[in-house]
Amino acid sequence: MENQVLADINTIFIDRFKNEKSVLCEGSSELINSHREKAFEIFQKTGIPTKADERYRYITLDPVFRVDYKSYLRKRDILFNIDDVFHCDVPNLETHTILLVNGWYHDKENQLTSLPGGAVIGSFMAAAQKYPRLFEKYYGKYADPNTDGLTALNTAFAQDGIFLYVPKGVILDKSIQIINILLSDEDVMAQPRNLFILEENSQAQIVVCDHTLSSQRFLTNSVTEIAAGKNSLFDFYKIQNEHNGSVQLSSVFINQKKASNVVSGVITLHGGIIRNNIHVKLEEEYCENSTMGLYLSDKGQHVDNYTFIDHASPNCTSNELFKGVLDDYATGAFTGKILVRKDAQNTRAFQANNNILLTDDAKINTKPQLEIWADDVKCSHGATVGQLDDNALFYLRSRGINEKEARMLLMFGFTYEIMNKIKIEPLKIRISNLIEKRLRGELSRCNSCVMNCREC
Amino acid sequence: MEKEQDKIISEVTGGEYKYGFYTNVETEFIPKGLNEDTIRLISSKKGEPEFMLEFRLKAFEKWKTMKMPEWAQLNIPEIDFQNIIYYAAPKKQKELGSIDEIDPKLKATFDKLGIPLDEQKRLSGVAVDAVIDSVSVKTTFKDSLADKGIIFCSFSEAVHEHPDLIKKYMGSVVPVGDNYFAALNSAVFSDGSFVYIPKGVRCPMELSTYFRINAANTGQFERTLIVADEGAYVSYLEGCTAPQRDENQLHAAIVEIIAEKDADVKYSTVQNWYPGDKDGKGGIYNFVTKRGICRGDNSKISWTQVETGSAITWKYPSCILKGNNSVGEFYSVAVTNNHQQADTGTKMIHLGKNTKSTIVSKGISAGKSQNSYRGLVKVTKKAENSRNFSQCDSLLLGSNCGAHTFPYIQVDNKSSIVEHEATTSKIGEDQIFYCNQRGISTEDAIGLIVNGYAKEVLNQLPMEFAVEAQKLLQISLEGSVG
Numbered sequence: 001m002e003n004q005v006l007a008d009i010n011t012i013f014i015d016r017f018k019n020e021k022s023v024l025c026e027g028s029s030e031l032i033n034s035h036r037e038k039a040f041e042i043f044q045k046t047g048i049p050t051k052a053d054e055r056y057r058y059i060t061l062d063p064v065f066r067v068d069y070k071s072y073l074r075k076r077d078i079l080f081n082i083d084d085v086f087h088c089d090v091p092n093l094e095t096h097t098i099l100l101v102n103g104w105y106h107d108k109e110n111q112l113t114s115l116p117g118g119a120v121i122g123s124f125m126a127a128a129q130k131y132p133r134l135f136e137k138y139y140g141k142y143a144d145p146n147t148d149g150l151t152a153l154n155t156a157f158a159q160d161g162i163f164l165y166v167p168k169g170v171i172l173d174k175s176i177q178i179i180n181i182l183l184s185d186e187d188v189m190a191q192p193r194n195l196f197i198l199e200e201n202s203q204a205q206i207v208v209c210d211h212t213l214s215s216q217r218f219l220t221n222s223v224t225e226i227a228a229g230k231n232s233l234f235d236f237y238k239i240q241n242e243h244n245g246s247v248q249l250s251s252v253f254i255n256q257k258k259a260s261n262v263v264s265g266v267i268t269l270h271g272g273i274i275r276n277n278i279h280v281k282l283e284e285e286y287c288e289n290s291t292m293g294l295y296l297s298d299k300g301q302h303v304d305n306y307t308f309i310d311h312a313s314p315n316c317t318s319n320e321l322f323k324g325v326l327d328d329y330a331t332g333a334f335t336g337k338i339l340v341r342k343d344a345q346n347t348r349a350f351q352a353n354n355n356i357l358l359t360d361d362a363k364i365n366t367k368p369q370l371e372i373w374a375d376d377v378k379c380s381h382g383a384t385v386g387q388l389d390d391n392a393l394f395y396l397r398s399r400g401i402n403e404k405e406a407r408m409l410l411m412f413g414f415t416y417e418i419m420n421k422i423k424i425e426p427l428k429i430r431i432s433n434l435i436e437k438r439l440r441g442e443l444s445r446c447n448s449c450v451m452n453c454r455e456c
Numbered sequence: 457m458e459k460e461q462d463k464i465i466s467e468v469t470g471g472e473y474k475y476g477f478y479t480n481v482e483t484e485f486i487p488k489g490l491n492e493d494t495i496r497l498i499s500s501k502k503g504e505p506e507f508m509l510e511f512r513l514k515a516f517e518k519w520k521t522m523k524m525p526e527w528a529q530l531n532i533p534e535i536d537f538q539n540i541i542y543y544a545a546p547k548k549q550k551e552l553g554s555i556d557e558i559d560p561k562l563k564a565t566f567d568k569l570g571i572p573l574d575e576q577k578r579l580s581g582v583a584v585d586a587v588i589d590s591v592s593v594k595t596t597f598k599d600s601l602a603d604k605g606i607i608f609c610s611f612s613e614a615v616h617e618h619p620d621l622i623k624k625y626m627g628s629v630v631p632v633g634d635n636y637f638a639a640l641n642s643a644v645f646s647d648g649s650f651v652y653i654p655k656g657v658r659c660p661m662e663l664s665t666y667f668r669i670n671a672a673n674t675g676q677f678e679r680t681l682i683v684a685d686e687g688a689y690v691s692y693l694e695g696c697t698a699p700q701r702d703e704n705q706l707h708a709a710i711v712e713i714i715a716e717k718d719a720d721v722k723y724s725t726v727q728n729w730y731p732g733d734k735d736g737k738g739g740i741y742n743f744v745t746k747r748g749i750c751r752g753d754n755s756k757i758s759w760t761q762v763e764t765g766s767a768i769t770w771k772y773p774s775c776i777l778k779g780n781n782s783v784g785e786f787y788s789v790a791v792t793n794n795h796q797q798a799d800t801g802t803k804m805i806h807l808g809k810n811t812k813s814t815i816v817s818k819g820i821s822a823g824k825s826q827n828s829y830r831g832l833v834k835v836t837k838k839a840e841n842s843r844n845f846s847q848c849d850s851l852l853l854g855s856n857c858g859a860h861t862f863p864y865i866q867v868d869n870k871s872s873i874v875e876h877e878a879t880t881s882k883i884g885e886d887q888i889f890y891c892n893q894r895g896i897s898t899e900d901a902i903g904l905i906v907n908g909y910a911k912e913v914l915n916q917l918p919m920e921f922a923v924e925a926q927k928l929l930q931i932s933l934e935g936s937v938g
Contacts (some may be wrong), residue, residue, distance in 0.1 A: 001482070345855070357870040360837060370861045371529075372880050375852040379880040383865055386873040387834075 029128035039155035058362035059331035069189035093426035101191030117170035127163035158193035258284035476700025483706025515642030615770025616648035648678035653688035684719035715885030717752025774803035792825030801831035821857035
């Protein structure tokens with residue numbers, strides 16, 4: 001049964017690709033179009049991942065795709081001015097803010113913005129036309145469509161998204177904030193494609209905020225490629241805050257060159273079904289990687305994190321920490337795989353996944369994995385599932401703190417470990433506010449969101 | 457230093473398998489191949505009642521529809537199931553009356569292996585059921601156990617003498633279609649051991665089965681069934697060896713344990729099948745399904761295993777914790793060397809309230825071997841206040857081996873606590889230095905460290921086995937430097 005449904009869905013995508021190929025290719029550079037065909041062939045073979053794929057064991061994708069989503073293959077004018085209705089402000093944080101609406105770069109006039117030092121940020125589509133050499137060198141090099149059907153599908157349908165280029169030795173003074181908005185009067189599927197390039201000795205920070213601004217159903221299948229050059233420093237934070245009817249499938253591919261340092265964090269505050277795939281390849285020596293995640297879910301939400309850390313070279317360090325609090329009948333899954341290749345001696349790889357279940361109906365599946373082919377390594381993983389500590393609760397209550405407040409304090413303390421790792425101070429404060437609000441069950445979308453689109 | 461390390465490692469990997477001899481006893485075979493007729497032939501050779509044949513045929517039907525599992529982190533060469541002899545038995549001269557009537561060659565075999573078949577000369581208080589190839593040759597202390605109402609006999613004997621118990625319990629923990637190898641075993645199994653401990657009886661001695669593959673080209677398919685009735689206690693040991701051969705031999709066994717209310721079963725294995733030579737030629741494929749069910753409240757099942765042999769090990773002794781307050785334990789040391797591959801671990805299924813499980817797994821890989829831990833801890837919604845603690849450590853000796861961990865944790869209620877920890881590392885240079893400094897040679901230091909590392913598990917073994925297991929570890933690993 002499941003197979004039949006998926007087969008039908010796959011056929012829809014296959015037909016759509018064949019029929020609307022000319023529209024798809026319109027405006028995209030030759031290189032991007034040349035990747036489509038190959039990815040499409042792979043998709044025809046693999047299709048949408050099923051539960052038979054060990055990596056997708058705990059998520060059911062067929063009902064997700066069964067909705068009749070519209071895909072905007074051409075950029076669509078938004079009927080009202082987004083700037084009037086939405087500010088995802090983080091106080092005291094000066095950023096270069098850019099807007100992505102339904103997977104399309106929003107600013108019509110300036111498709112590409114020059115930043116100090118020769119850095120460029122802007123539309124993926126426009127950048128592909130303007131910088132064919134950069135794309136030749138980096139595009140599609142890390143996100144292999146063979147990875148899974150979702151990556152293949154995105155590569156086949158990729159049109160627009162965000163492009164960032166930081167040349168050699170340039171340090172961006174301000175963080176970049178990408179506001180990713182889904183807003184429409186019909187159910188929409190978006191497939192944004194991002195490419196971030198950091199050359200030697202460069203430095204950048206990106207904050208991505210995902211929001212839904214209307215109550216329609218949305219499906220995002222995004223792919224982000226990050227190339228961190230030698231000695232580069234890159235921080236990448238993603239804050240997911242969408243309504244219960246949305247589905248976000250996000251795949252991030254990070255490639256690290258010698259002595260680069262990448263921090264990536266995913267904070268899942270809200271969303272219907274969320275799947276984060278994070279693939280990290282430590283390709284050259286002395287890299288450092290820190291991957292973390294925090295998920296707070298309730299109602300029938302499902303948060304599924306999959307990480308794959310590939311230690312391909314010696315002397316690298318990776319640190320992974322995922323924490324979650326699950327309420328109501330929410331379900332969560334964590335799969336973390338660390339692969340230490342044969343010659344990757346002197347590797348340090350650590351991984352931890354801690355979960356708190358607040359009700360008997362909440363469910364967690366966790367699967368930390370180590371695959372080690374070298375001997376001079378220090379690797380560990382740990383996973384725990386439990387509740388708030390009774391002794392700690394008693395301690396607080398005996399000091400006159402009521403039970404609700406005491407629970408809140410403990411949960412907040414539980415999430416603090418992740419928050420503490422966020423390197424951008426104003427963002428840290430902002431996120432901790434959001435988390436507190438979220439834990440208190442208050443509306444957790446950015447405060448200044450005036451759209452009261454759907455009860456969360 | 458580097459050279460010396462290489463030398464020591466090669467010495468270790470060159471270590472001889474001391475049970476690799478072959479005993480020339482007259483053996484009866486049936487023709488190679490597997491079909492319905494083979495199964496009917498096995499069943500008729502053993503003179504089995506109708507229900508057994510039905511059980512076998514049902515399993516065979518299931519097996520035909522199944523596929524060889526591919527999910528394990530193992531590289532299993534294709535097995536030609538038609539090229540295996542499914543039944544081999546040492547030819548009996550006549551009915552056995554006393555120990556003197558056992559084929560002296562067979563007796564010599566077991567003497568050589570250090571297994572006491574002679575009740576008079578008993579050194580240790582262990583009752584033994586000796587299984588060679590497909591058939592149980594001798595069970596010791598049967599009579600003195602019978603006084604207490606304990607049934608300890610070969611499986612075929614139990615089929616004839618206690619058909620009710622067999623009918624009731626066989627296949628109740630591992631159903632015929634449970635997995636590919638369980639289905640195969642259910643179709644063609646030849647013999648094994650059966651243990652029944654009646655209500656409130658504490659078995660006065662360790663029970664033991666010793667498995668020996670002797671004949672060439674055969675597969676060994678035995679089946680063990682242990683039933684501990686209310687309040688009973690038994691400690692059961694299993695050991696195995698095989699001759700040294702260039703071709704691979706298949707061993708697919710089933711062990712089922714049933715623990716009723718307040719019963720306590722301890723099952724210990726020292727698995728030392730022939731692991732193949734240092735180029736990976738030959739060795740036993742060990743595909744075993746072991747599972748126990750804590751049926752009643754307050755029951756306990758404990759698995760302890762020391763895995764040193766077999767070319768390929770595929771084995772997951774599991775516990776279904778159905779009764780409230782029941783306890784499951786799994787202690788394992790898995791050593792792989794040369795080209796050995798092991799994918800082993802456990803499943804703890806928490807169904808009852810306040811159930812507890814402990815998993816301690818220690819993997820040691822050397823040479824070009826691959827060693828994986830694969831486990832599942834599942835806490836269902838009704839299993840309130842359940843508790844699990846898992847610890848899986850891997851030790852790597854040498855740069856050509858691999859160590860992998862694949863734990864699965866599924867928790868469906870809020871009152872349970874599950875913890876999992878895993879580490880992978882090599883023996884620290886500082887540890888070796890510390891020993892060297894105190895006049896302990898590098899070789900001895902490694903032995904010391906490995907033994908210390910495995911101590912937590914070895915401590916769980918009954919005395920007789922602990923000594924053997926410690927020696928085994930020493931043989932396979934002493935002096936290897938990571």
